[in-house]
Amino acid sequence: MSRGLDSAVHLVQLLISQVVRSGGTAIDATAGRGHDTLFLAGLVGSAGRVFAFDTQADALQSTGRLLEEAGLADRVTLIEDSHEEMKKHVTGPADAVIFNLGYLPGGDHLYVTKPDPTVSALHTALDLLRPGGRIGMVIYTGHPGGAEECEAVERAASSLDGALFSVIKIVVLNRSAGAPVIIVIEKAGV
Numbered sequence: 001m002s003r004g005l006d007s008a009v010h011l012v013q014l015l016i017s018q019v020v021r022s023g024g025t026a027i028d029a030t031a032g033r034g035h036d037t038l039f040l041a042g043l044v045g046s047a048g049r050v051f052a053f054d055t056q057a058d059a060l061q062s063t064g065r066l067l068e069e070a071g072l073a074d075r076v077t078l079i080e081d082s083h084e085e086m087k088k089h090v091t092g093p094a095d096a097v098i099f100n101l102g103y104l105p106g107g108d109h110l111y112v113t114k115p116d117p118t119v120s121a122l123h124t125a126l127d128l129l130r131p132g133g134r135i136g137m138v139i140y141t142g143h144p145g146g147a148e149e150c151e152a153v154e155r156a157a158s159s160l161d162g163a164l165f166s167v168i169k170i171v172v173l174n175r176s177a178g179a180p181v182i183i184v185i186e187k188a189g190v
């Protein structure tokens with residue numbers, strides 16, 4: 001993975017790394033092949049916990065393998081359920097939640113995250129976030145339905161109360177319109 005400004009995943013991880021505490025709780029809302037889950041598992045340390053959601057068994061198997069190889073599987077709970085159901089599985093305040101939207105790399109490109117469940121999961125994640133915690137989202141717009149999902153997320157994020165949440169959007173200015181969009185939301189407080 002590039003670690004430059006051309007990598008949306010890296011940029012989100014950078015902003016998320018500032019708020020995840022050793023011993024804390026973090027959520028990967030879209031585990032996929034497990035790269036963000038592995039990253040969060042490294043941040044929370046041996047006393048922390050990561051909850052990783054995906055609706056595809058294939059994705060969770062990949063994530064599990066990646067964690068086993070890294071020796072970090074014991075600090076992660078893999079959950080085969082929609083991220084809309086986050087509160088059923090996670091009670092405590094979370095330092096951070098990562099959403100990496102779209103389709104599973106190397107999987108079925110027609111099986112994608114969808115606007116309504118994503119926005120619903122975003123609101124649930126905002127409730128679970130501790131004061132000072134952040135949500136980082138990488139949103140792809142190049143596949144069918146991606147632009148609509150991005151619009152829905154932007155609408156929801158833009159309407160959040162500015163006294164309670166800081167919301168930023170990062171876009172690439174000199175590449176194709178299909179380049180990923182980043183949204184990061186921080187809950188007020190410390």
Ligand SMILES: C[S@@+](CC[C@H](N)C(=O)[O-])C[C@H]1O[C@@H](n2cnc3c(N)ncnc32)[C@H](O)[C@@H]1O
Nearest residue numbers: 030031032033034035036054055082083100104
């Ligand atoms: C772009 S991939 C995630 C990539 C991942 N972060 C990685 O590091 O490989 C998006 C994932 O979202 C999953 N997904 C789709 N709808 C979902 C939902 N409602 N709840 C949780 N995961 C979902 C897909 O199965 C897919 O694996």
